[in-house]
Amino acid sequence: MLHYAVVFLVIALIAAVFGFGGIAASAVGIAKILFVIFIVLAVASFLMGLLKK
Template identity: 60%
Template sequence: MLNYAIIFLIIAIIAAVLGFGGVAGVAATIAKILFVVFLILFIVSLIRSRR
């Protein structure tokens, strides 16, 4: 999950450098969503592993 977030972040950075604003915005949004999902799943797994 974190791997996909990093990949989309890299795509967003490259697209922004090349001037593709729409693609960069969409890729950055996807990267943010995936990162939040990763954090939520990580915290849930930490809480469950303590029990």
């Protein structure tokens, strides 16, 4: 999931360089959402690993 967040961030940067503001804003929004989901799942996985021991 982190991979997809980075991909959308790169797409947003490329779109911003070429002047596509709407596409860049959408890609940044998607990247932010994916990054937050990744962080939540990573923390949940870490906590579950601690609880099982």
